[in-house]
Amino acid sequence: MTIEPRALETRAETELTEAWYKERDALPGNEAVAGRRKAAFDAFRQTGLPHRRVEEWKYSDLRNRLKSIAPFAARRDEAGAKSVLAGLDNVYGDVDRHRLVIVDGHFHAGLSDMAALAADGALARPLAEALAEAGEALMDLPAIATKDAAVGLNAIFCADGLELVVPAGVTLSKPVEIVHALGQDAASTAGRVVIRAGEGAEAIVLETFLGGTEGTFSNTLTDIRAADGAKLTVARLQAEAAGTTHVGTAVVTLGAKTAVKVIGAGIGSGFARHQAFVAFTGEHARADLLGITMVRKGQHVDQTLVIDHAVPNCDSRELFKTVVDDGAKGIFQGKIIVRPHAQKTDGQMMTQSLLLSEDAEMALKPELEIFADDVQCAHGATSGEIDEDLLFYLRARGIPEKEARTLLVLAFLAEAVEEIGEEVIVEAFEARIRAWLDQAA
Amino acid sequence: MPAVQETIDRVRSIDVDQYKYGFFTDIESDKAPKGLNEDIIRFISAKKDEPEWMLEWRLDAYRRWLTMSEPTWARVSYPKIDFNDIYYYSAPKSAPGPKSLDEVDPELLATYEKLGIPLREQEILAGVEPKNRVAVDAVFDSVSVVTTFKKELAAAGVIFCSISEAMREHPDLVKKYLGTVVPVTDNYYATLNSAVFTDGSFVYVPEGVRCPMELSTYFRINEKNTGQFERTLIIAEKGAYVSYLEGCTAPQRDENQLHAAVVELIALDDAEIKYSTVQNWFPGDSEGKGGIYNFVTKRGDCRGKNSKISWTQVETGSAITWKYPSCILRGDNSRGEFYSIAVSNGRQQIDSGTKMIHLGKNTSSRIISKGISAGKSENTYRGLVSAHRKASNARNFTQCDSLLIGQDCGAHTVPYIESKNSTAVFEHEATTSKISDDQMFYCQQRGLSDEEAVALIVNGFVKDVIQQLPMEFAVEAQKLISISLEGSVG
Numbered sequence: 001m002t003i004e005p006r007a008l009e010t011r012a013e014t015e016l017t018e019a020w021y022k023e024r025d026a027l028p029g030n031e032a033v034a035g036r037r038k039a040a041f042d043a044f045r046q047t048g049l050p051h052r053r054v055e056e057w058k059y060s061d062l063r064n065r066l067k068s069i070a071p072f073a074a075r076r077d078e079a080g081a082k083s084v085l086a087g088l089d090n091v092y093g094d095v096d097r098h099r100l101v102i103v104d105g106h107f108h109a110g111l112s113d114m115a116a117l118a119a120d121g122a123l124a125r126p127l128a129e130a131l132a133e134a135g136e137a138l139m140d141l142p143a144i145a146t147k148d149a150a151v152g153l154n155a156i157f158c159a160d161g162l163e164l165v166v167p168a169g170v171t172l173s174k175p176v177e178i179v180h181a182l183g184q185d186a187a188s189t190a191g192r193v194v195i196r197a198g199e200g201a202e203a204i205v206l207e208t209f210l211g212g213t214e215g216t217f218s219n220t221l222t223d224i225r226a227a228d229g230a231k232l233t234v235a236r237l238q239a240e241a242a243g244t245t246h247v248g249t250a251v252v253t254l255g256a257k258t259a260v261k262v263i264g265a266g267i268g269s270g271f272a273r274h275q276a277f278v279a280f281t282g283e284h285a286r287a288d289l290l291g292i293t294m295v296r297k298g299q300h301v302d303q304t305l306v307i308d309h310a311v312p313n314c315d316s317r318e319l320f321k322t323v324v325d326d327g328a329k330g331i332f333q334g335k336i337i338v339r340p341h342a343q344k345t346d347g348q349m350m351t352q353s354l355l356l357s358e359d360a361e362m363a364l365k366p367e368l369e370i371f372a373d374d375v376q377c378a379h380g381a382t383s384g385e386i387d388e389d390l391l392f393y394l395r396a397r398g399i400p401e402k403e404a405r406t407l408l409v410l411a412f413l414a415e416a417v418e419e420i421g422e423e424v425i426v427e428a429f430e431a432r433i434r435a436w437l438d439q440a441a
Numbered sequence: 442m443p444a445v446q447e448t449i450d451r452v453r454s455i456d457v458d459q460y461k462y463g464f465f466t467d468i469e470s471d472k473a474p475k476g477l478n479e480d481i482i483r484f485i486s487a488k489k490d491e492p493e494w495m496l497e498w499r500l501d502a503y504r505r506w507l508t509m510s511e512p513t514w515a516r517v518s519y520p521k522i523d524f525n526d527i528y529y530y531s532a533p534k535s536a537p538g539p540k541s542l543d544e545v546d547p548e549l550l551a552t553y554e555k556l557g558i559p560l561r562e563q564e565i566l567a568g569v570e571p572k573n574r575v576a577v578d579a580v581f582d583s584v585s586v587v588t589t590f591k592k593e594l595a596a597a598g599v600i601f602c603s604i605s606e607a608m609r610e611h612p613d614l615v616k617k618y619l620g621t622v623v624p625v626t627d628n629y630y631a632t633l634n635s636a637v638f639t640d641g642s643f644v645y646v647p648e649g650v651r652c653p654m655e656l657s658t659y660f661r662i663n664e665k666n667t668g669q670f671e672r673t674l675i676i677a678e679k680g681a682y683v684s685y686l687e688g689c690t691a692p693q694r695d696e697n698q699l700h701a702a703v704v705e706l707i708a709l710d711d712a713e714i715k716y717s718t719v720q721n722w723f724p725g726d727s728e729g730k731g732g733i734y735n736f737v738t739k740r741g742d743c744r745g746k747n748s749k750i751s752w753t754q755v756e757t758g759s760a761i762t763w764k765y766p767s768c769i770l771r772g773d774n775s776r777g778e779f780y781s782i783a784v785s786n787g788r789q790q791i792d793s794g795t796k797m798i799h800l801g802k803n804t805s806s807r808i809i810s811k812g813i814s815a816g817k818s819e820n821t822y823r824g825l826v827s828a829h830r831k832a833s834n835a836r837n838f839t840q841c842d843s844l845l846i847g848q849d850c851g852a853h854t855v856p857y858i859e860s861k862n863s864t865a866v867f868e869h870e871a872t873t874s875k876i877s878d879d880q881m882f883y884c885q886q887r888g889l890s891d892e893e894a895v896a897l898i899v900n901g902f903v904k905d906v907i908q909q910l911p912m913e914f915a916v917e918a919q920k921l922i923s924i925s926l927e928g929s930v931g
Contacts, residue, residue, distance in 0.1 A: 055514070340848065355863035359830075364858035370873050373845035377873040381858055384866040 013048050015069040019188075020156060023072060027159060028128035032136035040155040050149040057149065059331040059363050060302040065245055065271045070215050072157060073104035073187035081108045084183045088210040091237060091432075095424050097175045097206065100124055104183050105191030105220075106160040121170040122203070127161035127192055138163065138194050141223060141251050142279035144308045144337075150247040150273070154221040157190035164205070168198030168227065175204040175424060182240065186215030194223045197230035199255075204422060207236045209268070214243030221249045224262070228255040228282055233263070235425045237432065240268035242299070247273045254314070256282025263420055265429055266293040266301050267436055275304040280342075283313040290416050291320035292429065294436050295328040302331040309338045309345040309375075316346075321416045322353040323409055324360040334379065335367040342372050349379040354386065354412050356405075406437045473530035479503060482636055485530050489605045489639070492612060502625045502635035509629050515792040516821045516853060517761045519697070519734065527668040527699060529637045590654065597653050599683075600645040604672055607643035614645055618676055622705035622742045622769070630701040630763075631738040634670045638703065641671035646681035646712075655911055657686040660702075668699040675705070677712035679745065684715040686914055697725075697760060701736045710745030710772065715753070717910055718766075719918055722758040724925075727816065729788030732760025739766035740796075743775035743804075751778040752795065753909045755918040757925040760789060765823065767796035770804035770832075777806040780906040782918070784925040785818030785850070794824035794856075799835035799865065808839040811903045814850035815926050821853040828865035835865040843873040844902055846895070846926065896923055 009017075020041050027037060049066060050057035076084065081103040098120065101111040107126040117124055130138055145151050166172060178193060195205060212218060218240065226232050240246050246269040252260055266274050278287050287307065295301045307316045322330040336347040353362040366379040386408050394404035413433060420426050473484050482503055486496040511522075594601050600611060608615050625635045642658045660671060677683055700722060706714050716739075725732025735758075741750035752766040768777030779795040797806035806826065814820040820843065828835040843852035854871045876898050884894035900907075900919060907915050 343848070353860075355860065358863050360863050362858075362860045364856075364860075364867075364869070366854075366856060366869070366871070368843070368852070368854040368871060368873055370843070370845065370853060371851045373848045373850070373875040375845075375873060375875070379854070379869075379871050381856070381869040382867060383858060383860045385863040 009048065010063055012063070012066040012069045016044070016153070019069065019072055023157065023159075027157070029131035029135040029139075030133065033131050033139055036136060036139045037156050040152040043152055044149070044156060047149060054149070056304065056333070059333070060271070060273050060300065062149070062247070062273070066217060068215075069217060070186040070188050072159065073106070073183065073189050075106040075160070076103055076183070078108060078110045081111060084181050084211060085111065085179070087184070088181055089239070091208045091210075091239070092177055092206060092424065092428050095175070095428075097177045098122075099177045099179065100162060100164070101179050101181065102162060102191050102193070103181045104187060105158075105189035105218075107162045117176065120172050120174065121167065122172055122176065123165040123167070125163050127163050127194065128159065130163040130194070138223075142253055142277060142308065144279060144306050145249070145251045145277035148249070148275070148277070150219055150275070151221060151249055151251075154190045154192060154219050154249065157188070157219075158192045158221070159190065161192035161194075163194045164196070166195075166197045166201040166203045169200050170198070171202040172204070175206050177206040177208065180207065180209045180218070180220060182210065182212035182216055182218055182244070184211070184213050186213055188217040188219070190219045192221045192223065194225070195232070195234070196225045197227060197232050199227045200229040201227070202231040203233075204424070205232065205234045206425065207234065209236070209238040209240055209246065209248060212240045212244035216241070216244040218244060219247045221251065224250060224252045224260065226252070226254050226258040226260050229257045230255065231259045233261045233422055233425075235263045235420075235422070235429075236265070236274075237429070238264070238266045238268050238272060238274065239432070240272075242268070242270055242297070244269045245271045248275070250276045252276065252278045252287060254278070254280050254282065254285040254287055256284060258282065258285045260286075261288040261290070261421070263290045263425060263429075264292070264303070265432065266291070266303070267295070267432060269299070269301070271300045273302040273304065276306070278305070278307045278316065280309050280311050280314040283311050286315040287317070288419070289316070289318040289320075290419050291322075292413055292416050292433070293320070293322040293330060294433065295323070295330060296325035297327060299328040301328070303333070304331075305334040307334070307336045307347060309336070309342045309347060312341065312343045312345065314342070314345055316348070318349040318351075319416050319419060320351040321413050322351070322362065323356065323413070324353060324362055325356040327357070327359045329361040329363075331363045332381070333365040333367070335369060336377055336379070338370045338372050338375050338377060340371040343374040345372065345375040345377065347375070347377045351379075351381045352412070353383045354409065355383065356386070356409070409437060472528050475528055476525040477527070477529055477637065481529055485637060485639060488530065489608070491605070491608055494616065495608060498620070498625070499636050502632050503637075505626045506629070506632040506636055509626075509632060511629050515763050515823070516819060517763060517790040517792050519761055522699060522734070524633075529668060529670070530639055593653070598647040598650050599652050600643065601656055602643055604641040604643045604674060607674075611643075611645070614676065615643070615674070618705070618707055619674055620705075622707060622740050623703050623738050628738060630736040631703050634672060634701050634703045634738070638670045638672040641673045641702070643673075644675040644683060644685065646677045646683045648678040649680045650678075651681070652683040655684050655686055657688070659688045668701065671702045673702070673704040675714055675716070676707045677709065677714050679709050680711040682713045684911060685717070686911060687716070687718045688721065697732055697734055699734050699736070700759075702738070704737070704739040704766075706741035706750055708741065708743050708745060708748035708750050708775075711747045712745060713749040713751075714741065715751045716741070716766070717914055718754040718756075719914055719921065720754065720756045720758050720762070721921055724758045724787060724789050725760040727787045729760065732789075733758065735759035735762045735764060737764040739764065740769065741767065741777070742769045743772050743777060745775070746772040747774045748772050749776040749778070751780075751909070753780040753906065754782070755906070755910070755914075755921060756781070756783040756791060756793060757921045762789075762791040762793050764793045765795055767798070768806065769798045769800065770806065771800045773801040774803045775801055776804065779806075779808045779810070780909040781810045782813070782903045782906045782922065783810070783820055783822075784813045784922050785820045786816040786925050787818060788816070789818040791819070792821040792823055794822045796825040797827070797837055798825070799828040799832040799837070801832060803834045804832060805836040808837070808841070809905050810841045811906055812841070812843040812852055813846065813899060813902070813922070813926065814843065814852045815846040817849045819851045819853070821855060822871075823855045825857040825859070826867055826869070827857075827859040828862045828867070830861045832862050833864045835862065837867045839869040841871040842902070843871075844899070845873065845875045895926070899923075899926065
């Protein structure tokens with residue numbers, strides 16, 4: 001190992017620095033928020049964009065990927081936002097739901113089902129508005145997330161987004177869909193969503209990430225906070241256009257006796273990093289993380305998880321399935337941390353990957369970091385191709401090879417799909433999986 | 442299993458701080474001045490009577506080393522090492538090169554007796570069947586003291602000697618293979634080793650020869666403030682087989698001592714090398730004072746078709762272990778194995794694992810790693826399994842299990858799995874748990890005491906690895922594990 005001096009600042013890093021000096025006065029938030037942005041910017045000046053020498057970003061060299069940073073997107077007028085939306089898929093079709101719309105990182109109340117949501121008992125408002133009030137509470141995140149470079153960038157540049165509050169004791173009758181739409185002109189965005197579920201609240205949230213074009217850099221953050229006894233299911237579908245660079249962070253904070261399930265599906269974007277930071281703060285909580293990733297044609301997709309068992313008696317389950325085809329590269333990094341005294345922790349992580357073509361690549365890094373003795377922790381990781389014996393079995397029964405392969409990929413993913421548990425999400429995800437496979441056929 | 446009973450007895454009778462090999466032998470030794478610079482390297486090279494190219498090789502390594510910085514990625518923490526506060530050369534003062542055991546300092550022989558290493562050929566001849574004999578190369582501080590059974594090995598064509606001797610007698614072989622598996626600038630400690638290594642073992646098994654006995658090296662650091670930098674090179678020609686054992690101990694001292702070794706294995710077509718280590722350097726006392734820093738680079742190159750390299754290690758000693766015995770599976774159909782037991786207690790820190798780099802077609806590897814942490818220790822498995830684009834049908838199975846005893850220790854697993862070939866099938870599983878109450882209850886119900894129950898369960902936990910060790914080492918390993926864990930029960 002030789003000394004590597006800090007590389008010269010890249011063009012993208014210079015552009016980000018310039019963007020900060022240009023945007024900083026216009027960015028929303030009270031003084032405390034401005035202080036946090038400044039601190040995050042100072043940290044960015046120290047470290048720059050994450051690259052392969054940064055262990056957490058070893059396989060996803062963002063500094064190398066981002067040759068240049070498009071200007072940060074300004075807020076569109078309602079007609080403009082509407083036309084962006086009109087050009088995108090309606091992932092959940094006619095499912096009865098409350099729809100909230102974020103275009104290029106800016107929340108559009110006029111395009112959202114505000115009245116129906118309020119009638120159902122939940123509150124939504126633009127994040128810019130919330131940050132101007134007691135914004136620091138909304139900016140602060142668990143320690144495991146704050147050091148991350150992408151989280152830092154979001155803190156610096158976050159111009160808007162959404163605060164969704166499901167008050168204590170409220171169970172929403174319909175799912176809430178949050179659409180993160182990106183326009184057709186290359187731009188950078190740093191939208192942030194804060195979902196706060198009060199004590200005993202229950203909700204299903206569907207996040208969809210759509211649109212964008214070559215040169216788009218979307219760096220989103222969803223901060224999910226479950227107060228004691230809350231139950232949340234959050235389904236995140238990332239199907240951005242092929243040329244985008246997407247970093248999507250989910251930060252989950254679980255209170256006592258909570259149950260939070262985060263389901264991620266990643267099929268879009270040219271270079272995607274989906275990361276989740278899960279922090280247990282109260283006992284007897286359970287977190288379920290599911291991942292379904294399908295990539296092809298030179299796509300690069302990274303799933304990174306950090307599960308922090310800081311308190312005793314919590315369970316976590318992670319199941320991630322990745323299908324890689326045609327020159328694409330898949331990455332899974334998952335770390336379970338069990339802090340001292342977090343006894344009776346039960347953490348199980350499984351990641352499996354299927355390589356469909358010779359030039360597909362997969363890197364896996366499941367980690368355990370354990371400081372308490374009375375725990376049950378395990379992880380499993382596999383990588384391989386379609387089993388020739390299974391293929392033969394199907395073909396011997398008259399199923400053509402292509403169809404047989406499709407069936408086997410479906411079967412591979414089925415294990416994760418079955419764990420979803422919500423019919424609305426299952427249907428939407430299955431439709432996406434089939435469409436992806438049909439494209440291959 | 443008589444060994445189990447023996448283990449239990451041992452656990453009963455020994456105190457946590459009682460490191461069996463902690464004695465120090467007062468032997469006059471010949472030392473180079475403290476510190477590291479080009480003159481010291483020239484001194485070492487001259488002492489060893491080395492050819493000119495070797496000196497150049499060392500100096501080149503030293504100059505490269507000066508430009509490097511210490512790696513920080515391992516999960517170990519220790520105060521900064523002052524590389525100028527170490528003696529890089531220390532040799533027991535005896536007549537230049539003992540011709541026979543009679544010339545060896547009796548104090549030294551007594552040391553080996555205390556260590557339980559039978560250097561005297563007659564003793565071995567008297568006691569054991571010929572096929573179970575073990576040839577020993579003993580390295581004391583920095584230099585090889587004695588190598589036994591040379592004649593018999595030579596009759597079979599096997600060269601087994603110290604590496605300094607090999608440099609003089611077989612320069613072509615050394616020149617051809619040295620540094621080809623672990624390049625001079627591989628990493629910080631390997632580069633340091635390349636510059637200052639003082640001795641080590643050399644093994645050459647010619648084509649088609651199955652080495653008639655187990656080869657073994659015992660390493661001991663005796664002098665104060667010395668670093669031990671040995672270098673081992675093992676070459677198995679086409680169709681050859683060799684099994685090599687390595688054991689290490691050091692006296693109990695309250696300062697830290699550095700051990701930075703490099704081991705290179707080369708297996709050509711159809712050859713097999715089995716390399717077993719029982720590492721029991723002084724681990725420091727229960728408060729973490731003293732102990733050896735064990736920063737070792739071990740790598741095997743399955744260069745030929747159908748070759749096989751198998752690493753088995755039992756790690757119970759050292760204050761800090763930083764060690765990743767690896768296999769480069771270059772030849773088609775080659776196979777790599779790694780079996781490891783890493784036991785940490787007190788304030789020991791272990792960051793160990795393996796790399797299996799699949800380059801050839803139809804290569805396979807297997808990793809079984811068992812980590813046991815007790816006391817206030819940290820035990821990390823760090824490994825890499827990778828398949829190159831051309832490594833069709835590569836197979837790997839990895840199992841990493843950790844057992845935690847007590848609530849102040851840590852067990853960590855950091856595997857990297859990289860597949861660039863779709864036909865490669867990699868499977869990895871890891872678990873962490875403590876000895877379950879059910880298991881304890883079951884044993885106690887049958888009349889075993891707490892300690893007996895733990896010893897039994899731990900022995901069961903590590904059985905997969907112990908089975909891979911040659912018999913002599915298996916017994917020793919079991920004892921060591923029990924000793925290391927003493928005081929952690931309950």
